Amino acid sequence: SSFLIQSVLPELKTEIPGPESKRLAGELRHYESQNLTYVSDGFPVFWERAEGANVWDVDGNCLLDLNGGFGVATVGYGAPHLVETFQQQAESLYHGMGDVHPSRLKVEVCRALSEVTFERWTGQAGKTILGCAGFEAVEAALKTARFATGKPGVLAFRGGYHGLGYGAMTATGMNAFRRPFLDQIQEFVSFTDYPTAADAGNETTFESAIVSALEEADAGAILVEPIQGRGGEIIPPGWFLPLLRRLADEHQAVLILDEIYSGFFRSSKWFACDHVGVVPDLLCVGKGLSGSYPISACVGKAAVMDAWPESEGEAIHTSTFLGNPMGCALALASIQLWKAGNWEEKIAGMSAMWKKVLSELEMLDAVQEMRGVGLLFGLELKERGAAVELIEPALREGLILLPAGEQGNVLSIKPSVVHTPEEAAFAVGVLKRLIENT
Numbered sequence: 001s002s003f004l005i006q007s008v009l010p011e012l013k014t015e016i017p018g019p020e021s022k023r024l025a026g027e028l029r030h031y032e033s034q035n036l037t038y039v040s041d042g043f044p045v046f047w048e049r050a051e052g053a054n055v056w057d058v059d060g061n062c063l064l065d066l067n068g069g070f071g072v073a074t075v076g077y078g079a080p081h082l083v084e085t086f087q088q089q090a091e092s093l094y095h096g097m098g099d100v101h102p103s104r105l106k107v108e109v110c111r112a113l114s115e116v117t118f119e120r121w122t123g124q125a126g127k128t129i130l131g132c133a134g135f136e137a138v139e140a141a142l143k144t145a146r147f148a149t150g151k152p153g154v155l156a157f158r159g160g161y162h163g164l165g166y167g168a169m170t171a172t173g174m175n176a177f178r179r180p181f182l183d184q185i186q187e188f189v190s191f192t193d194y195p196t197a198a199d200a201g202n203e204t205t206f207e208s209a210i211v212s213a214l215e216e217a218d219a220g221a222i223l224v225e226p227i228q229g230r231g232g233e234i235i236p237p238g239w240f241l242p243l244l245r246r247l248a249d250e251h252q253a254v255l256i257l258d259e260i261y262s263g264f265f266r267s268s269k270w271f272a273c274d275h276v277g278v279v280p281d282l283l284c285v286g287k288g289l290s291g292s293y294p295i296s297a298c299v300g301k302a303a304v305m306d307a308w309p310e311s312e313g314e315a316i317h318t319s320t321f322l323g324n325p326m327g328c329a330l331a332l333a334s335i336q337l338w339k340a341g342n343w344e345e346k347i348a349g350m351s352a353m354w355k356k357v358l359s360e361l362e363m364l365d366a367v368q369e370m371r372g373v374g375l376l377f378g379l380e381l382k383e384r385g386a387a388v389e390l391i392e393p394a395l396r397e398g399l400i401l402l403p404a405g406e407q408g409n410v411l412s413i414k415p416s417v418v419h420t421p422e423e424a425a426f427a428v429g430v431l432k433r434l435i436e437n438t
Contacts, residue, residue, distance in 0.1 A: 007052030010398025018059025042392035050077035076418035098323030106323035127305035134260035134286035135163020140298040147307035151220025159231030190217035226272035229261035232405030233378025264288030268374035295327030
């Protein structure tokens, strides 16, 4: 299609990382907190430009991104509609005063988000709190639930990832992120297990555990990813979200769905909750919302969002870049693109292609399971840390990949819609050889 740029197979001109990437890594280590960018002899490469699903580094190497830029670039990089929107908006207005004197675009993006969420689901308008990063949407949702229910507690799930602001981190069920800050966290979250496909017949057991956790936390909110992302691309049984919807209603709690990772057709539908017909009270989105620019949103039922007090001139939840015109313009362009095409059918077709080619890896002795939906796949390896060990060798072969799961044993594969069957076959060929030789 004219609005998509097709990608090509990797072409490597130097070793990975090349000399300029290595030089920049040394300089970055000198100026940046050492906790942020991981630096080793084989990592990272420094990006220079990107088109389709390809990234060119500063040494001229062409790499194939199998992670969609953290799941952001579902339509790939350099999509003309996004480039043109960015250029045009930058020429007219690139900053505003989002909670004081907003731009027209803030109104339009809030309306568009209402249309594709609660108006589509219920016929009733939804209301929005905009942010920049995904965790900001989660924290807006947690605050909203506190106002709406008067209850301080939150039920969340082990293996869940909701961001690293203090509120979102408190509800993140991955200990590596929480452990250094436990003495600063006010514990208001009760955790319980997140079901996997193997738990399909255990609904009653999980219901009992969830009810206990709700009561223990005096929970006014249930916070959950419909598909766990960083937790290992975990797809729960079909009964899970309907169960949470029922229990939230029975316990006067707000159901918050964190679809920052799975939203905007990443799962082949508008949102992953559409697979089972569950309507949340609050929906957190980001990443694919703009496909390119820092913007996030908490969208909620009007009756729930109206629990916030009306502004008397000073918002009690805001930020300098709330409703930034650049982010709003790019979000609108992306939503218009998603509304214009038969994306559910297109992505379902691409998903089938990827499932077929990835199934070759399931036969390997080192592989525990391959799972996926839409353009979201997890290749689980049997050994702890095995996925982490593959990231640098894969990079040397031209593949950009990331690990997932608390044990570092899941390869996270999030293709873009521009990937070709030839690229999928190339990637699987590389992974097969690396896994067999590990």
